[in-house]
Amino acid sequence: MTDNNGSMVAVDHLSKTYFSKTRTVQAIGDLHFDVAAGDFACVVGPSGAGKTTFIKCLSGLLEPTSGSVSINGKKVTSPPADMAVVLQEYGRSLFPWKTVGRNVELPLSENKTPKAERERRVREALEAVGLADAADLYPWQLSGGMQQRVAIARAVAYRPKVLVMDEPFAAVDAQTRADLEDLVLRLWKELSLTVLFVTHDIDEAVYLGTRVIVLSSSPTFVLDDVRVDLGAERSQVETRSEKRFADLRARVYGGIQRAKAKANAVTAAK
Numbered sequence: 001m002t003d004n005n006g007s008m009v010a011v012d013h014l015s016k017t018y019f020s021k022t023r024t025v026q027a028i029g030d031l032h033f034d035v036a037a038g039d040f041a042c043v044v045g046p047s048g049a050g051k052t053t054f055i056k057c058l059s060g061l062l063e064p065t066s067g068s069v070s071i072n073g074k075k076v077t078s079p080p081a082d083m084a085v086v087l088q089e090y091g092r093s094l095f096p097w098k099t100v101g102r103n104v105e106l107p108l109s110e111n112k113t114p115k116a117e118r119e120r121r122v123r124e125a126l127e128a129v130g131l132a133d134a135a136d137l138y139p140w141q142l143s144g145g146m147q148q149r150v151a152i153a154r155a156v157a158y159r160p161k162v163l164v165m166d167e168p169f170a171a172v173d174a175q176t177r178a179d180l181e182d183l184v185l186r187l188w189k190e191l192s193l194t195v196l197f198v199t200h201d202i203d204e205a206v207y208l209g210t211r212v213i214v215l216s217s218s219p220t221f222v223l224d225d226v227r228v229d230l231g232a233e234r235s236q237v238e239t240r241s242e243k244r245f246a247d248l249r250a251r252v253y254g255g256i257q258r259a260k261a262k263a264n265a266v267t268a269a270k
């Protein structure tokens with residue numbers, strides 16, 4: 001049993017059932033885990049495992065059927081002030097008619113941060129993601145990887161305690177993805193963030209995480225919770241060729257295969 005006291009993210013027996021006139025879908029069965037401050041927790045699971053439903057409950061966009069999520073001790077009932085979310089679809093998350101600088105500034109304008117402070121944070125965030133010279137460009141003038149870096153800059157300029165990322169690199173090429181992974185690792189350390197990172201990619205989860213939470217298929221529960229003991233310094237070449245990396249990868253892969261097999265057995269029995 002997980003002790004939810006004192007953790008940065010506490011998921012307390014969360015369940016979510018979708019009701020409609022024609023059918024009832026129990027997407028999340030019983031999710032219970034916590035994430036300590038400073039952890040980099042990756043969440044993986046088979047397709048349809050309820051990852052998006054979980055992110056929506058976590059970010060206050062969807063009300064749980066029972067149970068709760070708390071961020072920094074405060075129960076989530078609306079989008080939490082301590083959290084920033086980066087989604088896969090950077091194209092849709094940036095406003096094309098606003099410059100890069102104005103896009104990054106937006107959440108700060110909304111929470112009424114004073115102008116001088118806003119400008120300083122926008123400049124620092126763009127520098128941190130290597131886009132110091134792009135403030136006056138428009139998102140459509142940038143590559144996909146650069147647009148995703150703008151979305152990351154916007155999240156970190158907001159100074160969240162918890163950074164939630166939902167499949168953030170699924171739409172970029174492999175080389176850009178590796179660069180963005182290392183960028184997020186650097187920001188996580190420099191800004192002492194707590195990160196919750198949802199991904200389909202098992203290698204990415206093991207490479208980035210201090211921990212990998214493997215979800216079952218719906219109705220979702222935690223199937224495995226793997227501590228990633230690879231050390232704080234990760235390298236795309238060296239870490240990924242370590243024997244321990246391969247062992248951890250195999251364990252996570254095995255968990256997902258078990259989840260899929262169970263889901264197929266349930267479908268076949270219907």
Ligand SMILES: Nc1ncnc2c1ncn2[C@@H]1O[C@H](COP(=O)(O)OP(=O)(O)OP(=O)(O)O)[C@@H](O)[C@H]1O
Nearest residue numbers: 018025026027046047048049050051052053054218
């Ligand atoms: N609005 C909704 N109404 C009814 N059922 C829904 C709704 N949203 C999701 N579901 C169902 O809940 C289950 C979990 O869906 P969800 O999108 O959360 O999974 P996921 O893990 O994000 O999937 P994927 O990895 O394929 O993106 C699925 O069976 C899905 O059909």
